[in-house]
Amino acid sequence: MTPEEFRRHGRQVVDWIADYLAGVASHPVMSQVKPGEIRDALPARPPERGEPFEAVLADLDRILLPGITHWQHPGFFGYFPSNASGPAILGDLLSSGLGVQGMLWVTSPACTELETVVVDWLADLLGLPAHFRTDARGGGVIQDSASSACLVALLAALHRAGGGRVAVEGIDRRYTLYVSSQTHSSLEKAARIAGLGAAGVRVVDVDPGTLAMDPERLRTVLAKDVAAGAVPAMVCATVGTTSTTAIDPVAAIGEVCREHGVWLHVDAAYAGVAAVCPEFRWLNDGLGEYADSYSTNPHKWLLTNFDCNVLWTADRTPLIGALSILPEYLTNAATSAGSVVDYRDWQVPLGRRFRALKLWSVIRWYGAEGLRAHIRKCVGLAADVASWIAADPGFELHEQPPLGLVCFRPLWPGLVAAEADRATTRLMELLNAGGSLYLTHTRVAGRVVLRLAVGGAATERRHVEQAWEQIRWEHAALSATLPG
Structure with missing residues (x-):
């Protein structure tokens, strides 16, 4: 594809996205x-000769679009x-166009140095501790x-x-990782990959009320493991669990970690950007x-398209050592001099994309004011939904939502728990x-609970x-078909 062909088709693609x-x-x-x-609608074999890009766009409309679940839909x-x-889409396009592989500072200094600036910007925007900054x-x-x-x-x-x-030397002792029943499943997967099993x-x-990790129970479990010869490696506290946005008491958990010299990781994938x-800021x-x-994940709630997580460490030495x-x-003068950051030492893969461009574009386009307005809009809408649920005798609110996720349960008079759960799922x-609209569910105290997460850029009060209104209508219609 020549630059001129790219220009013409690129305009078509941008128009298509818009x-x-x-x-x-x-x-x-x-x-x-x-x-x-979708698979059945696609050719079983690749084309022998190249096809015009218009054909790709035509099949995108005809075949692929019906198979898309629309994450940007206001419902x-x-x-x-x-x-x-x-701005995030355009930043990603620029990253793709540059084709940078930023594994080392020397392979593209701007890729590394923009990232160090942007993650420090974000630390400032979120009010994170100064020692999390890259210049600390x-x-x-x-x-x-x-x-x-x-x-x-x-x-x-x-x-x-x-x-x-x-x-x-590898795993030479019995190391242990501590989570709660509400911790994201990625922690158990990390333990499997790391060799803990x-x-x-x-x-x-x-x-049982807040679904937050119990620090006293953590203290007991840690002490028991130490007495049995295990080496506690890490505790994960979650700020905003996936299931219900439960918030673990980080300070109390941190006190227990300090007693045993255990690494404390705080996973705020969803909730952290609200700070x-x-x-x-109480989230911090x-x-x-x-x-x-x-x-935390800017790609969840901070208007930055997937993929973009930011990880900060209080001391980079163990991270780089591992x-x-x-x-x-890969040797070069800048790395040997120790005067630069080589981000390949901060991640599992060697190669890395120029992800900082899209986060940089978002922060510059919206500014702190625009980012705050988006978060506040979503939290306000979630509070409205929670108030409607709490006022309706046909529904039960799990708890007042602290952020943008509302968890609730429709009531089914006359049905026992298992039947009611089946009705909720139906x-x-x-x-x-x-x-x-699209909802998901979870379980709280063994009961099926519906989740309504407000966070889309296009979602408005209407x-x-x-x-x-649709939830209430469907609930009434289904109730009329049930016994009791």
Whole structure:
């Protein structure tokens, strides 16, 4: 493709994306295709001769678009948002056009140095501790996801817990990782990858009311493991769990970690970016005093399209010690002098994309003011939904939402628990099949609870009003068909 052909087709693609975003509400939120339907519509063999790009766009419309679940739809409430904004898309396009592989400072100095500036900007915007900044003893790095951030944090924790031996000798002792029943599944996966296995993961009890990790129970479990000869490597506290946005008491957990010299990782994948608003800085309580690492996802709620997680560490030494390998073909004067950051030492893969461009574009386009306005809009809409649910005798609110996720349960008089749960699941299926909204579910105290996550860039008050009216209508219609 020549530069001129690229220019012509590039304009077509940008126009296609702009039209898609402008009309995304006209599509059913959740894809309605059946398993295998997309594959069956595609050729079984690749073309022998090249095809015009117009044919690609035509098949995108005809075949692929019906198989898309539209995360940018204003009625998408199923999962935490995965926002794609104009400046982020353009920043990603610039990154693709440059084709930078930023594994070392020397392979593109701007790729590395822009990233160090942008993660420090974000630390300032979120009010994070000064020692998390890249110009201090810690620093930040853009990862692909919170799952990778958790794995990297665990590797650094193991390196420190093992006195630097693990990276060389492997898992030579019984190391343990501590989570709660509400912790994201990526922590158990990280334990498997790191060699601890599922048997090395301890699940700490939660407070039955708040679903937050119980620090006293953590203290008991840690002491028992130490007495049995285990080496506690890391505790993960979550600020805003995936299931219900429960918030673990970071400071109290940190005190327990300090007693045993255990690495504390704080996973704030969804909720952390809300601290861009001063009124949500309480989400950072305990970070400065206790956290060894901390991560959040701009690609969820901060208008930056996937993938873009930021991981900060209070001290970069264990992280680099765990992950740095320097073969001859990567040696260079800047690295040898120790005067630069080489981000290949801060992640699992060697190669890395120029992700900082899209986050830089977002922060510059919206500014702190625009980012705060987006967070506040979503929190306000979620509070409205919660108030409607609390006022309706046909529904039960799980708890007042602290941020943008509302968890609630429809009531089914006359049905026992198992039957009521089946009815709730059926209600969710009917709502999702309707095409105008998408919800997901979780379980709280063994009961099925619906999740409505407000966070989309295009979601406005009228969309949550329409969603609530449809939920009430479907609930009434289904109730009329049930016994009791």
